[in-house]
Structures are given as structure tokens and as C-alpha cells.
Amino acid sequence: MGGDGKKFLKTRAPFYLAGVTILAVFIIPNMLAVELRDIIPETLSPDEMEVLQSVFDYTGPNDTGINVYEAISERVVERYPDGNVYEHHSTILHVIVTNTGGGLYRVVLDFESQSDELYFDMNINVTDGEVTGNNNLSKDVIDLVYYYD
Known part of the structure; x- marks a missing residue:
């Protein structure tokens, strides 16, 4: 991964992490609720x-x-x-x-x-x-x- 790829990930990683966290905390438990x-x-x-x-x-x-x-x-x-x-x-x-x-x-x-x-x-x-x-x-x-x- 070149310098552009690292820069791309560094600037967007917090957004990706926030998206995954929202999925894990709010969406997935509701889908699995019994x-x-x-x-x-x-x-x-x-x-x-x-x-x-x-x-x-x-x-x-x-x-x-x-x-x-x-x-x-x-x-x-x-x-x-x-x-x-x-x-x-x-x-x-x-x-x-x-x-x-x-x-x-x-x-x-x-x-x-x-x-x-x-x-x-x-x-x-x-x-x-x-x-x-x-x-x-x-x-x-x-x-x-x-x-x-």
C-alpha cells in the first residue's frame, strides 16, 4: 500500500470504526433478538x-x-x-x-x-x-x- 493508501485510511478510519461500532451495538443485537x-x-x-x-x-x-x-x-x-x-x-x-x-x-x-x-x-x-x-x-x-x- 502506497502513501496515498495510508493517507486515505488514516483520514477515514475513524468513520469506518464508528460505522462498525454502530452496527455492532445497535443493529446486530436487534436482528438477533429472540x-x-x-x-x-x-x-x-x-x-x-x-x-x-x-x-x-x-x-x-x-x-x-x-x-x-x-x-x-x-x-x-x-x-x-x-x-x-x-x-x-x-x-x-x-x-x-x-x-x-x-x-x-x-x-x-x-x-x-x-x-x-x-x-x-x-x-x-x-x-x-x-x-x-x-x-x-x-x-x-x-x-x-x-x-x-
Whole structure:
């Protein structure tokens, strides 16, 4: 590398370093962030995934505000505020989708991490898309979806 090349690098090196630092600090961690969707078991059938996705996408009768997925994610963050619980080695998500007949499915998300558990138990009517909670935590999630502004 001649004198011109060294001069070129010396004058621009701080800018290149700043660019790499910005990428490493701000962009790359966001691209690698783990969320609830990333820990869903891959053993679900396509039909089960479709039902689960319908539950996640439910935004209540007025189709505004947050959806069930966002409400569940908020509950998880409230329970584990110290960091990204989805990356913790003890985190496990069990998902059970059961056809109960008549267009109704029961969807259970059993979220376990750090010796604690969040148990979401919901029904979805695939005919009209309505989701209802079967336990207090799930009812709270549905209430949040209905009344979130």
C-alpha cells in the first residue's frame, strides 16, 4: 500500500470504526433478538400452527389495539423484567392445540422459565375467530386485547 493508501485510511478510519461500532451495538443485537415466536416448538402440525397463529392475531371484536401475541409477550416481560427470558437456558414453551369439535379449538401455552410458570389456556372459535380465556391469566390477556388503547 502506497502513501496515498495510508493517507486515505488514516483520514477515514475513524468513520469506518464508528460505522462498525454502530452496527455492532445497535443493529446486530436487534436482528438477533429472540422473542416468543422463536421458541414455539417445531413439532406442531401446519393445522396446529394455523390455529395458534389465529389466536395470536386476534385483536378483539373491534379489530384495534394490540393482539393476543403482544398481550402474552407483555405478561412474560412483566413476570421476567430482568432481561430476555426467551434466551434463558431454562426457558421451555409447551404448546397444545386440541380440536374440541364444532369449530372450537383449545390452545394451551405453558411457559416455564427460571423455576416459574405462566399458563395460558384459551379457546378459539375458528368459524368467527373469537378467542376466550379459560383461566384467569388468559382472561386478563383477552381483557387487555379488548380494552387496550
